Amino acid sequence: MSLFGVAAGMALRGRRPILEIMFGDFMALGFDQIVNGISKFREMYDDQVTVPLVVRAPMGARRGYGPTHSQSLEKLLLGIPNICVVACSECHDIGALLTAAVEDERPVFFIENKLLYGRPNRRPEDGHIGELAVRESGDPYAALTFSATDFTEGSATIVTYGGMLPIVLDAVTELVLEHEIFCEVVALSQLVPMELAAVLESVARTGALVTAEEGTLTGGLGAEIAARVQEAAWSDLRAPVQRIAARDGIIPSARPLEDAMLPSVEGVVDAVMAIEGAQR
Amino acid sequence: MTAPSTFYERMFFIRRFEETLLDLFSLGKLVGTTHTYIGQEANAVGVIDHLAPDVDTIFSNHRCHGHYLAFTDDAFGLLCEVMGKAPGVCGGKGGSQHLCKGNFYSNGVLGSIVPVATGIALAEKQKRTGAVSTVFLGDGTLGEGVTYESLNIASLWQLPVLFVVENNHYAQSTPAELELAGSIAARGAAFGIGTDELDTTDVELIHDAAGHAVRRIRETGSPFFLVSDEDRAAIEARCEARLAETVEAADAAPAATAEAA
Numbered sequence: 001m002s003l004f005g006v007a008a009g010m011a012l013r014g015r016r017p018i019l020e021i022m023f024g025d026f027m028a029l030g031f032d033q034i035v036n037g038i039s040k041f042r043e044m045y046d047d048q049v050t051v052p053l054v055v056r057a058p059m060g061a062r063r064g065y066g067p068t069h070s071q072s073l074e075k076l077l078l079g080i081p082n083i084c085v086v087a088c089s090e091c092h093d094i095g096a097l098l099t100a101a102v103e104d105e106r107p108v109f110f111i112e113n114k115l116l117y118g119r120p121n122r123r124p125e126d127g128h129i130g131e132l133a134v135r136e137s138g139d140p141y142a143a144l145t146f147s148a149t150d151f152t153e154g155s156a157t158i159v160t161y162g163g164m165l166p167i168v169l170d171a172v173t174e175l176v177l178e179h180e181i182f183c184e185v186v187a188l189s190q191l192v193p194m195e196l197a198a199v200l201e202s203v204a205r206t207g208a209l210v211t212a213e214e215g216t217l218t219g220g221l222g223a224e225i226a227a228r229v230q231e232a233a234w235s236d237l238r239a240p241v242q243r244i245a246a247r248d249g250i251i252p253s254a255r256p257l258e259d260a261m262l263p264s265v266e267g268v269v270d271a272v273m274a275i276e277g278a279q280r
Numbered sequence: 281m282t283a284p285s286t287f288y289e290r291m292f293f294i295r296r297f298e299e300t301l302l303d304l305f306s307l308g309k310l311v312g313t314t315h316t317y318i319g320q321e322a323n324a325v326g327v328i329d330h331l332a333p334d335v336d337t338i339f340s341n342h343r344c345h346g347h348y349l350a351f352t353d354d355a356f357g358l359l360c361e362v363m364g365k366a367p368g369v370c371g372g373k374g375g376s377q378h379l380c381k382g383n384f385y386s387n388g389v390l391g392s393i394v395p396v397a398t399g400i401a402l403a404e405k406q407k408r409t410g411a412v413s414t415v416f417l418g419d420g421t422l423g424e425g426v427t428y429e430s431l432n433i434a435s436l437w438q439l440p441v442l443f444v445v446e447n448n449h450y451a452q453s454t455p456a457e458l459e460l461a462g463s464i465a466a467r468g469a470a471f472g473i474g475t476d477e478l479d480t481t482d483v484e485l486i487h488d489a490a491g492h493a494v495r496r497i498r499e500t501g502s503p504f505f506l507v508s509d510e511d512r513a514a515i516e517a518r519c520e521a522r523l524a525e526t527v528e529a530a531d532a533a534p535a536a537t538a539e540a541a
Contacts, residue, residue, distance in 0.1 A: 001426070002395035002426045002433060003395070005392060005395025005396040005398070005426060005430070006396070006398050006399035006402060006433060007399060008395075008399055009339075009395065009396040009398060009400035009402065010399045010400070010402055011399075012385070012399075012400060012403075013337075013399075013403035013404060014403065014407070015403045017399075032389060032392055033392060036387065037389075037396060040378075041385075044370065044374050044378045045370050045373075045378070045379075046369075046371040046374070046380070048370070048380050049380060
């Protein structure tokens, strides 16, 4: 898709273009530009240029759009050096994230889950969102950490982002109400370069980690997070990292088939229960 | 008007520069690969003479040395770059195909550069700099779909892009008749873009045609599609034939002997 190249050319010449792709699935059409141009120009031209562009890309399923209009392809950006991938959630200051992205000298891929467009933005008030205490990192692309016990007790950390956050928060509520298991949740916004300080802080308190993403399992963000956390905090972990993601397949259009492919509240609950050595 | 002697000097320098690169390559002093521009020098010199390096921009391709030298005259920076030396124009990070200096850029993926040059033209138009964004394509580039998306956008948005198609009749090693259907010039015309087609390596004819194209872009802000038929194969074949004849004749000539001397 030439528009990625057009945006790159504009950015090379001092503009700060925002390229909006109607469906993030179409990012596949721009991958030559992303891999061989946008992400490379600055370093291969020996820092003589910058490419400060933003690509807004709606991702995600649960609207019945079918296999080519429902994917969460941000994981394909994970292995590309010199770019930034930011995902907003309904609890982030989305306007601040987008402003930071536009002001960033790096190319920023701004991932918006489609379900966000129809949901209210729930920001922390007095350090809480609903019943949960929330801490927000001071980075331009903040991480939010949630706790049901004001950070005094936690059985596991669930790290997630974007459209998976409400599902994970529902799972956390169910774990409290049905099983009296208390978890912390970290909602990242900066996915690439991966910044896991908030995750490591939480894992130091909880001793266990579940990753939850809407993209397919294999080669997902969860795999990279698991690798990094076991490397940095092996002695903190009392159980293997659990990964929750979509099954490795297409996302069908029909709702029951779609639901069967995607990560669910029950899946997150089961993963935490597995760490606890318990069955639901 | 630039003097013919100046054109000749520029073309001759590019030719000798690249012949020197080939020699250095044989000696193992170059890293990676090098795509030479031998036989196409008139094109770079004739077109780029109309561009102002401090205002206009060029996006070139993998075969970029001639364009780079004609635009920047930075032979040392280029040679160091392809030799992997620290003073290289990109510190040795880019190598032969990935150059950047001032308003000159090149990249090694065919087709990829065309939308980027189109975006550069859009930025310059918005900034009202009057810059012309020139992009050098080859016949092989015409097999890449983004080329046509870019022609569409440049025409639709009336962007100051000079598309120069250097038809050297080969996409790497594939002859044009196996990779290219239809007319090249008609591709530009199909998008409503002013088009001109040359079949020459005469630098003065190329210079005249490019002058018309660049003037038209500057006056109207519209893109232009200039096709130059380089016939690299014919030039190389003529050179090869002459060299082969020479080698054959020399081989058949009597050996020098002490008696003859």
